[in-house]
Amino acid sequence: MRALDNPEANNSVSNSSTFSNYTPKVAIVGRPNVGKSSLFNRLVGRREAIVADQPGVTRDVKTATVEHDERRFELLDTGGLWSGDSWEKAIKQRVDAAIHDTDLILFCVDGR
Numbered sequence: 846m847r848a849l850d851n852p853e854a855n856n857s858v859s860n861s862s863t864f865s866n867y868t869p870k871v872a873i874v875g876r877p878n879v880g881k882s883s884l885f886n887r888l889v890g891r892r893e894a895i896v897a898d899q900p901g902v903t904r905d906v907k908t909a910t911v912e913h914d915e916r917r918f919e920l921l922d923t924g925g926l927w928s929g930d931s932w933e934k935a936i937k938q939r940v941d942a943a944i945h946d947t948d949l950i951l952f953c954v955d956g957r
Contacts, residue, residue: 873923883896884951
């Protein structure tokens with residue numbers, strides 16, 4: 846059980862170390878080619894994920910640890926949902942598995 850899911854976690858000194866060592870997970874989710882991998886690279890601070898003009902480049906979930914303002918979180922870059930291609934079902938299964946225990950989902954959309 847994660848510390849955030851346990852209401853007694855804040856009432857016990859012994860649980861405070863568990864809570865302080867907890868690393869939240871943040872998943873970037875959205876349709877193909879809306880900038881998920883670009884956002885992932887920007888937040889990570891280096892080119893970890895492949896970025897291309899054609900859709901379907903990201904098929905697996907890419908993970909990196911991000912530190913910002915003395916805080917740490919695990920960032921997940923996912924493949925594009927609702928692509929309509931032969932990879933759609935497999936990508937959706939990977940995204941579903943990745944977001945199952947995610948603390949925050951960033952739903953990325955194209956502003957055009």
